Amino acid sequence: MSVFPTLDISATGMSAQTIRLNTIASNMANADSISSNSAETYRSKQPIFKTIMDNETGLPEGGVEVDKIVESKAPLKMEYAPNNPMANKDGYIFRPNVNPVEEMANMLDASRSYETNIQVMNTSKQLLLRTIQMGK
Numbered sequence: 001m002s003v004f005p006t007l008d009i010s011a012t013g014m015s016a017q018t019i020r021l022n023t024i025a026s027n028m029a030n031a032d033s034i035s036s037n038s039a040e041t042y043r044s045k046q047p048i049f050k051t052i053m054d055n056e057t058g059l060p061e062g063g064v065e066v067d068k069i070v071e072s073k074a075p076l077k078m079e080y081a082p083n084n085p086m087a088n089k090d091g092y093i094f095r096p097n098v099n100p101v102e103e104m105a106n107m108l109d110a111s112r113s114y115e116t117n118i119q120v121m122n123t124s125k126q127l128l129l130r131t132i133q134m135g136k
Helices: 005-029 100-134
Strands: 045-053 060-071 077-080 092-095
Touching: 005 045, 005 060, 005 100
Parallel strands: none
Antiparallel strands: 045 060, 077 092
16 A cells, blocks of 8 residues: 555546546547448547455545446437538438537546646645654
């Protein structure tokens, strides 16, 4: 067990939020992509977090990790565009199920969570330094 569990917990939160931000960036980068069939169309992805558990006791150890990244089950956007070179034989193109407004809200939330973990780390560091200075 670490001497500084608060720092370890904050570090796991920062790591998880980094993965979340990268997933959001991937969704935003692919938001305007198109395809001629639904099988090849990009689908929005979201990370699923889980609490880190102690292997021996089965109790929460503290911290969080990414369990998996799942694709959204929301329907794809089908658009009639017969003049588009990517259109299928019926004249339709498929767009991802990425909602840019939702992704921006998720990005703000992930950024704030990341910043909060930084603040926790900085406060813990200051408390540890003050504790060390008390012994002088």
